[in-house]
Amino acid sequence: MSKLPVLEPADLPADAVEVGRIADAWGVKGWFKVLPYSASPEALLSAKHWFLLPAEKGAKSFFSGTVSLAVRQSREHSDSIVAMAEGVDDRDAAEALRGARIFVSRSSFPAAQEGEFYWVDLIGLEVVNREGVALGTVRDLLATGPQTTLVLAYEQEGKTLERMIPFVSAFVDEVKLAERRILVDWQPDY
Numbered sequence: 528m529s530k531l532p533v534l535e536p537a538d539l540p541a542d543a544v545e546v547g548r549i550a551d552a553w554g555v556k557g558w559f560k561v562l563p564y565s566a567s568p569e570a571l572l573s574a575k576h577w578f579l580l581p582a583e584k585g586a587k588s589f590f591s592g593t594v595s596l597a598v599r600q601s602r603e604h605s606d607s608i609v610a611m612a613e614g615v616d617d618r619d620a621a622e623a624l625r626g627a628r629i630f631v632s633r634s635s636f637p638a639a640q641e642g643e644f645y646w647v648d649l650i651g652l653e654v655v656n657r658e659g660v661a662l663g664t665v666r667d668l669l670a671t672g673p674q675t676t677l678v679l680a681y682e683q684e685g686k687t688l689e690r691m692i693p694f695v696s697a698f699v700d701e702v703k704l705a706e707r708r709i710l711v712d713w714q715p716d717y
Contacts, residue, residue, distance in 0.1 A: 533614030537595035539578055542633035542649050546571045548582070549629065550642030552621035553609045559621040561601075561608040561629065564644070566670060568608060570602050570636040571629065577612075582712050589623050592632075644702060646675075654679055654709045656694065657700065662715060663690050677709070690715075 535704035547563040571577075581588035585586070592636045615621055622657050639645060646668045654662045654677065663679030675694040680687055690714050692698055700710040 532620040534594035539593045543630040547629045549624045549627045555618045574631040579627040579628040595699040684696045
């Protein structure tokens with residue numbers, strides 16, 4: 528007889544950020560494998576409380592709405608994270624979580640170091656060059672190997688277009704989170 532995890536209904540915090548998803552059970556004692564959305568999953572590892580939502584498409588879920596998961600332990604393992612939580616006591620319970628999306632309150636993220644930024648904090652910032660020309664708004668970021676690239680959305684002749692700028696000190700002069708702006712050394716015709 529398969530056992531389902533014991534999960535508490537919860538409200539998703541207003542500052543919740545999706546940080547990964549549960550891939551599968553790991554072992555027989557209730558551990559499960561998590562695929563983090565970041566190469567540096569400190570927020571996922573440091574949070575002791577995760578909020579789960581069912582998988583978006585395809586996968587069936589035994590729960591609906593938002594539920595809370597009290598994390599007992601989590602650690603990096605190879606290219607993923609493995610974790611165990613209250614109420615998830617065996618392999619069947621861990622398998623029942625497959626596909627669940629994991630959210631963490633932004634307020635529980637560890638503080639970023641000087642000159643470092645969480646991607647989630649850069650999304651939506653306006654990008655302006657040294658001459659004051661608006662180049663677009665950060666829509667996404669791409670990890671392109673040795674560097675990260677800002678993906679900007681901007682309007683031109685009634686169409687939404689995309690512009691990419693390497694997020695490196697040679698082109699990024701300053702990030703002003705409080706002003707929701709990034710100052711760059713970049714021209715619109717690059």
